[in-house]
Amino acid sequence: MDNRLIATSSPHIGAKDTTTSVMLDVIIALVPAAIASIYYFGFASAVILALAVGTAVGTEALIQRLTHQRITINDLSAVITGLLLGMNLPASAPWWLPVIGSFVAIAIGKQVFGGIGNNFINPALAGRAFLVASWPVEMTFWTNPGTQITADTVASATPLGLLKTSPDSVQPLADVILGRIPGTLGETSAILLLIGGAYLVYRKIMSWKIPVTYIGTVAIIALLANGFDFMIMAYHVFGGGLMLGALFMATDYSSSPVTSKGKIIYGIGAGLITMLIRLYSSSAEGVTYAILLMNVATPLIEKYTAPRVFGTGGAKK
Amino acid sequence: MNKTALTFRGGIHPPHHKELTEHKPIENTPVPEEVVIPLLQHIGAPCEPTVKVGDRVEVGQVIGESEGFVSAPVHASVSGTVKKIENRPCPVGRRVRSVVIATDGKQTIHQSVKPPKSVNLMDPDEIKRIVRKGGLAGMGGAAFPTHVKLSPPEDKSIDMVIINGAECEPYLTSDYRMMVEMPEKVVAGTKVVMKALGVVKAVIGIENNKPQAIKTLTEAVKDERGISVAELETKYPQGGEKSLIYAVTRREVPSGGLPMDVGIVVQNIGTVVAISQLFETGMPLVERVVTVTGSAVKEPKNLMVKIGTSFKDVIAYCGGYSEEPGKLINGGPMMGIAQYTDEVPVIKGTSGILVMNKQDAIIPEPTNCIRCGKCIDYCPCGLQPLMISKNSLLGRFEEAELYHAMDCIECGTCSFVCPSKRPLVDSIRVAKIEITKKKKKS
Secondary structure, three states, rough: HHHHHOOOOOOOOOOOOOHHHHHHHEEEHHHHHHHHHHHHHHHHHHHHHHHHHHHHHHHHHHHHHHHOOOOOOOEEEEEEEHHHHHHOOOOOOOOOOOHHHHHHHHHHHHHHHHHOOOOOOOOHHHHHHHHHOOOOHHOOOOOOOOOOOOOOOOOOOOHOOOHOOOOHHOOOOHHHHHOOOOOOOOOOHHHHHHHHHHHHHHOOOOOOHHHHHHHHHHHHHHHHHHHOOOHHHHHHHHHHHHHHHHHHHOOOOOOOOOOOHHHHHHHHHHHHHHHHHHOOOOOOOOOHHHHHEEEEEEEHHHOOOOOOOOOOOOOOO | OOOOOOOOOOOOOOOOOOOEEEOOOOOOOOOOOOOEEEOOOOOOOOOOOOOOOOEEEEOOOOOEEEEOOOOOEOOOOOOOEEEEEEEEEOOOOOOEEEEEEEOOOOOOOOOOOOOOOOHHHHHHHHHHHHHHHOOOEOOOOOOOOHHHOOOOOOOOOEEEEEEEEEOOOOOOEEEEEEHHHHHHHHHHHHHHHHHHOOOOOEEEEEOOOOOHHHHHHHHHOOOOOOOEEEOOOOOOOOOOHHHHHHHHHHHOOEEEEEEEEHOEEEEEEEHHHHHHHHHHHOOOEEEEEEEEEOOEEEOOOOEEEEOOEEHHHHHHHHOOOOOEEEEEEEEOOOOOEEEOOOOOEOOOOOEEEEEEEEEHHHHHHHHOOOOOOOHHHHHOOOHHHHHHHHHHHHOHHHHHHHHHHHHHHOHHHHHHHOOOOOOOHHHHHHHHHHEEEEEEOO
């Protein structure tokens, strides 16, 4: 028996969590909002999400195959990237939009840098940014929930868009919170996204720090900029892509700080940039670029927010 | 769980599996036919043999000694004849020069073993001399010579002794059984340590998953001046010296420093029990309590084992393997050392023998780090294991040092929590070795 004993170094036991189980939890957290998008926008939404997920997984497998790497699609991270990319598209998106978006997200956003854990920006947002820059019209063709999309469908405005152009005709806040508004598939139901986020915090998959500081910063700036009008603040918090962004995109492990203090700085930074764009640029929405900018600041933030090592400084001797 | 239980920042709750042996009283094991006693069972200088092949030895007789201060002599645990003195596999993971003794079964006690005079009549130096002569070394696993811990330099003033009854390693119950079965020895040994250090305060720290031990010892110390029991939260690595000291006193052992830098000396339960034995009977450290447990041993037990008894004999006494073993560990599952053979002896630091079956021994394949940050969240030292590991794997040891690699206590918490199953603590160990090597060179 002797030569069959395994002699590895300690520890000899490990927690049950695996990369796959972590990713599965994130998918579980996203499912309610994804189902809501199908409920609100119909079959078109299901097709977009399926195309986005399918392309993401397929692209990952193909690239790993071509570059002779271990195929890691079973870790489910590509599913999340695809799902998030799909949830960032309008219901009116033509079929090739999720396909190109997911391909860019995985190929350029993730695999080029070494795959899972090595991407310095959120791949789904990289894909989205690419689509917005290339097909701005298709990417912002918002429709009301329940609209059958035909050639004659006219675009509707999102709450944040209306807030900027004609604040009087903005949708009722209850509709905004529940998701009965024009917008991307995933940004519509703030409530379901919050439930998903709470699940991830409960499961200790995600820290509360990034979402809370991010959303909190947006709320505070919205209040300050609008003479403490709580209604306008509520539209800023629930109306755009903030929930999806703060809960599921800004918290991407690879591209956000690993340190505790770093997460807080990162969240505040993302909130500041989001509001800077929403208030002072021509664009109604700023979540995508806010997160991407903070993504690239992550290594710097980590450098200056290292945790205090036990037995150094500030300690009672 | 008691909310007032003392603890530290970070740490994990691995399944403790103590139910396998916690209710099993300590049993004496029969004298084996042969013992293999390594001449290095402690951290420090190895001993030179003081016996020759063919010599007759008796229980308690010195068989190896060293001139070095940081060292501890080794003694015969059996009576019999020295058969060989040669390199043999040792549970510390390498071959060590060892004295092989064929036993005669009589267990005659060597004439040098005599009860010393009352501790009350001794001065601290005399106590330390006896502790050294008794071959005592920390019995929690690291086996640092006990007399060295009892001899802090002049400039360090020690004000408290902490007795480590945390036993935070899963599976192990040897300390627990000693606390429950021989509380008077725990107290007597603690008093010897206090006297040697000239301190008037001692705290026995016990995790609150051992209510019986807390109760028994609280009862045992109720008339003792200066000794108290502290209830600790059940959390790994609560029994790590730095975590334990912080939990009990809120003092942080400085980076690169020792417990004595914050006025503390920590002793393990097994060590104080051995000290009490030594001062009561004069018998040096020749046997210890070992928890034999795990999924592939037929009858898990707590045993009193003669130092030098092979794992094979100990496991045979527990009914043998219940199925083909996959992994054999000296110590617990978090910090124990995996063995490649069961023909290694029980040594002073063997707190447990853990036998895992094939299924439990499977090592998951590591995947990319996903930067989830769990290793940072749970590290009891406030380190960033993923950063040290990344640099270590790339051979960037200077960078690893900047991330405080040397402050790692190698508790294995990071590797335990890692969902990508990365060898974090392994690579940090490599960094520590390389950094130390470089320091020695320069």
